[in-house]
Amino acid sequence: MNILDKIVAQKKIEVEQATKQKSIDSLMDEALFNDAVPSLKSSLTSPEKTGVITEFKRQSPSKGVINGTASVKDVVLGYERAGSSALSVLTDKQFFGGCNDDLTTARSVTSIPILRKDFIIDPYQVYEAKAIGASAILLIAAILDINQAKELGALANYLGMEVLMELHAPEETIKLNPFVDVVGINNRNLKTFEVNLEQSIKLAASLPSDKLKISESGIHSPEDVFYLRKNGFDGFLIGENFMKTENPAKAFADFAKVINVKATTL
Numbered sequence: 001m002n003i004l005d006k007i008v009a010q011k012k013i014e015v016e017q018a019t020k021q022k023s024i025d026s027l028m029d030e031a032l033f034n035d036a037v038p039s040l041k042s043s044l045t046s047p048e049k050t051g052v053i054t055e056f057k058r059q060s061p062s063k064g065v066i067n068g069t070a071s072v073k074d075v076v077l078g079y080e081r082a083g084s085s086a087l088s089v090l091t092d093k094q095f096f097g098g099c100n101d102d103l104t105t106a107r108s109v110t111s112i113p114i115l116r117k118d119f120i121i122d123p124y125q126v127y128e129a130k131a132i133g134a135s136a137i138l139l140i141a142a143i144l145d146i147n148q149a150k151e152l153g154a155l156a157n158y159l160g161m162e163v164l165m166e167l168h169a170p171e172e173t174i175k176l177n178p179f180v181d182v183v184g185i186n187n188r189n190l191k192t193f194e195v196n197l198e199q200s201i202k203l204a205a206s207l208p209s210d211k212l213k214i215s216e217s218g219i220h221s222p223e224d225v226f227y228l229r230k231n232g233f234d235g236f237l238i239g240e241n242f243m244k245t246e247n248p249a250k251a252f253a254d255f256a257k258v259i260n261v262k263a264t265t266l
Contacts, residue, residue: 003061007095007119008143014094015122024124030131032107037135040086040113040162041181041212044235049085050256052225053115053214054248055239056089056106058097065097067243076106078249079242082256086113086135088237100132107133115164119143126155136162136181141172153179166216168199170206183207184237188217197224201231222258 027033043049056075059065076087089106090098098118106114113135120126120137121144129137137156139149153163162181167173168189176183185207187199195218207213214235215228225236238252245251 003095004142007061007092008121010094011092011119011121015124018128019124024127027127027131032104032133033131035133037133037160038111038113040115040136040164043085043113044182044212044214046085048083050083050259051085051229051235052083052252052256052259053086053088053235053237054079054084054242054252055117055237056087056098056102056248057239057243058090059095060240061095063240066240067245067248068097070243070248072102072105073109075243075248076110078247079252080110080112082249082253083260084112084252084256085235086115088115088117088138088239091116091118091132100128103134104132113162120152121148123152123155126152126159126161129156130159130161134161136164138184139163139165139180141165141167141175142169144175146175146177149175150177150179153177164214167203167207170203173206173208176208176211180211182214182235183211184214184216186216187219197228200228200233204232222255225259 056072087106089103090096091100091103093099115136116129116134117138139152156163157179163179164182164184165180166184166186168186185200185203187197188195197218200215212234214237215233216237219236219238220241242248242251
């Protein structure tokens with residue numbers, strides 16, 4: 001089994017356990033479930049923002065521990081103040097060191113959209129995302145068939161959330177559907193975890209023109225942002241580049257100043 005297969009197998013076990021501990025009806029009774037959430041799509045296209053989705057990420061299967069001491073509140077508040085368009089919060093525990101409380105904590109201190117970044121394979125997880133305060137869910141095309149992608153996307157929209165669908169190969173574009181609000185192209189091969197920025201450029205031509213496009217993973221410099229922007233990308237999901245520093249919020253603030261200055265000179 002490759003790492004993606006292992007994660008999905010574990011996720012099936014976790015979902016089964018979660019449904020026994022808390023029903024969907026109980027999730028719908030959570031305080032945040034009926035709250036309106038800010039739009040990821042609108043925030044990404046706001047001229048007042050950077051177009052960057054900053055990420056709170058403690059660890060990964062390929063890198064191990066990235067930042068084991070960062071405070072969710074401090075980091076996400078700093079991200080927002082520096083002009084982050086949205087937040088991505090890892091909620092997978094076993095492989096990424098995250099938890100649902102990280103997202104709920106972020107929601108309690110920030111007003112920008114929050115993407116629940118996890119391996120969503122079951123409707124239960126969509127209800128759970130709404131209950132913990134997510135604005136949008138991540139759907140990874142590689143682990144879903146066409147019907148699953150449509151069912152999960154439709155449910156997210158029905159519950160008032162948006163959908164970011166992540167693609168890794170041109171053939172996955174057939175899984176796009178009307179419920180997908182933003183399309184992300186991941187520069188990381190989920191089977192080998194190798195990163196290649198050119199992945200975004202190659203796949204961009206396969207995307208429908210009406211879909212908002214973001215590039216994910218392997219973005220390390222302001223030059224990367226402008227290179228991708230010139231090639232038609234509207235947003236950029238960046239996590240490890242900031243989280244690996246002692247002060248992720250300051251690292252993003254410094255990064256944002258550069259891309260904002262360059263944007264005014266183009």
